[in-house]
Amino acid sequence: MSQCLNPDCLAVNPVTHKFCQKCGQKLWLKDRYQALKLIGQGGFGKTFLAVDLDKPSQPRCVIKQFFPQGQGTGSLGKAAELFQEEAKRLDDLGNHGQIPELLAYFIADDQRQYLVQEYIEGENLAQELESKGVFNEEKIRALLMDLLPVLEFIHSHQVIHRDIKPENIIRRQSDQKLVLVDFGAAKAVEPGNRSVTGTIIGSAEYVAPEQMNGKAVNASDLYSLGVTCLNLLTGISPFDLFDQGEHEWCWRDYLVNNSVSNELDNILEKLVSLGVKKRYQSAADALKDLGFITPKVSTQTNVKIPTIPKTQLQSGNTQTLIDILPGGVKLEMIKIPAGSFMMGSNQSNDEKPIHRVILKEFYLGKYPVTQEQWQVVMENNPSDFRNDLKNPVERVSWDNCQEFCHKLSNLTKKNYRLASEAEWEYACRAGTTTHYSFGDNPVELGNYAWYSQNSAARTHPVGQKNPNFWGLYDMHGNVWEWCEDSWHENYRGASVDGTSWINSRSQNNFRVVRGGSWGNYSENCRCANRGSSNLNYRYNYSGFRLALG
Known part of the structure; x- marks a missing residue:
């Protein structure tokens, strides 16, 4: 149905009509915006739910009509000024994701001011x-x-x-x-x-x-x-x-x-x-x-995040903690700032519902654990792809990873562990909200990941592809990475403080893996994509990354 915008009429009309059956006033503003129903009113005007008929998807929008009631001349002038200023403010603030976008501002045929903005459901x-x-x-x-x-x-x-x-x-x-x-x-x-x-x-x-x-x-x-x-x-x-x-x-x-x-x-x-x-x-x-490190606010709108070269990321934009293991083998950890993000996506049911998670500061491995690092701690190498000790270690079960963390912690006197699933996704996104840490285009994935299209069906030395904006390498592809969490079919009931969501073995024998591997398509390498595996199983596409703190 169409709602008449005439304040003295407000009749409801069939959706196909362009003129009000009762008062004859045109129903579509600028022959484009069709009011569906009145959803609010106050001293200075009325608000209508509407649709934008010019766009193929006919998205919903909001029409705000300036129609002051019972105002003196001075107040009326001030009200008109405020209405116009609201349009200017929305236009000045641009397309911020948490401010309704201004779609139009005009004086219509009825000589009233109208403002059209994004509808927030x-x-x-x-x-x-x-x-x-x-x-x-x-x-x-x-x-x-x-x-x-x-x-x-x-x-x-x-x-x-x-x-x-x-x-x-x-x-x-x-x-x-x-x-x-x-x-x-x-x-x-x-x-x-x-x-x-x-x-x-x-x-x-x-x-x-x-x-x-x-x-x-x-x-x-x-x-x-x-x-x-x-x-x-x-x-x-x-x-x-x-x-x-x-x-x-x-x-x-x-x-x-x-x-x-x-x-x-x-x-x-x-x-x-x-x-x-x-x-x-x-x-x-x-x-x-609140413990949140806030990024510098830009006064520009619609700014595309620039590509950050490796040299810039390695020259002081990230804080690195380095442990020297036996034989001079380095273990590098990147400091991940405290903050919050929206976890999950609408791409798959197991990635729903999208929910906000707030995390404390922690450290995460700059790379997946390599065969070289595993070998000096565990004195063995279970991996299939042994052509280079800088390759990520694989064929390790979740239990194997726990044993490695325990031995490494005893060796360094630090509390190394697996990352929680929330920590992993937060670090992978590195402040972005796109499918991948670099954007939405899977064609670019080859610059950041070893996956089915470029891996030749094997792992590759860590750190050869571009890092994300926080200096973390191989978050997409190469090997799936074990997380601490038990597998759950969706996020209903998930913790929102970044800690792991764990069931006893008797309840759940499966654990979460993240990031995709050398054998996966681009879809499986998305930031929000989730996988699971029996905690006792060992595959040549499963490795892990360390967390600390």
Whole structure:
């Protein structure tokens, strides 16, 4: 059905009609955007779910119509200005993955302003709170990890959102990422003019004190995000979480069987500090306290990640830990930064559901364990392909790998182990979200991996192909790599803190392998692709990579 956009009509029409049966107004904006139904309205306008008929897939979108009600001349002018500014802000911020894309802005035949933007399907956090209950510490940390980089991005573009609250944060259904919406209150910050008093805009429960005085700054958004967290932790209105008599927050009194660590407590307190100078001054500062190393924010949009040459990666862009084994054999480990990522994909049922994982810092082998390294620790070489001791060791079972880790740990006095499945995928992706660590095009895989198309049906010395952006070699192909985790058919119930998901042998005799091998097609070498093998079995396409920390 088609929804009429005339505010005095709003009649529902058959989908095939181009003009309203009741009032005669044209139904399709710019002969392209067809409203399906009214999904929201406020003092300044109405919002409609729509489809873009110009595109073959007819994707859904959102039409925002400027239609103020009961406003004086001054307020009307300000409202019109804010509506126009929202379009400008969305356009300036470009195509960020967690901000709705602006598709169009225009004045239609009815002389009203319209804004068309990307439709984000999913529940907002207020709805999620109502349907699933209060958030625990794990979910609050994930929220902060997900949204603080978005705030860092918009602040780097000299934009303050000014209306952060649960209703304006949507958990996108397709990938569970949080999307920041409603930039109608967003304000551009003019350099050298940060102290000028402006209009008081925002939702009173979440607005920072200085914003109430018309002097919003970047830290005002951080305050609103902190208050949002308090609301989600307790399910209580922020008005009731603040003791007016004592002039301090009392949110801890409302935690019911929902404890918060001292670390998170301190972070939240600093976010919601009433004094601007006592608050975090940037999203990056808050991320550091969460243990996340945030990348430098680019002020450009749609930037393609450049190819990083080997020499650059080897000259200080990564931190390497080196152990010298007997005979002078080197074992090199790359420091993997703490952070979070979306694990899994929609390519296969065993890679679902996509879910956010937060990880602490750890080390991962620069290469798969080689035959040379195995030989000096275990005093044997089980491999089939022995033409070069720099080849990865293979024909090792999961139990064999555990024995190697135990002996190596005794030798070096360090706690070497297998990586968890989450650690492995996080390190393989190295900050990317594509099928492979270098992009989506399988034609390029030969530059990074030994696989069925170029391997001549055997392993090859490690480190001959290009590394990923964190300096790790052979994450795709050469040999499958054992992980610590038991095999599970999907990620329902998986841990979200990066630790291994292990069942007893009586429950599950299979373990996870990752990365594909010399004998696999490109599809099996994707970052998210998963495999399994009996922990006692030994194949000439199965090896492993060490983790530490």
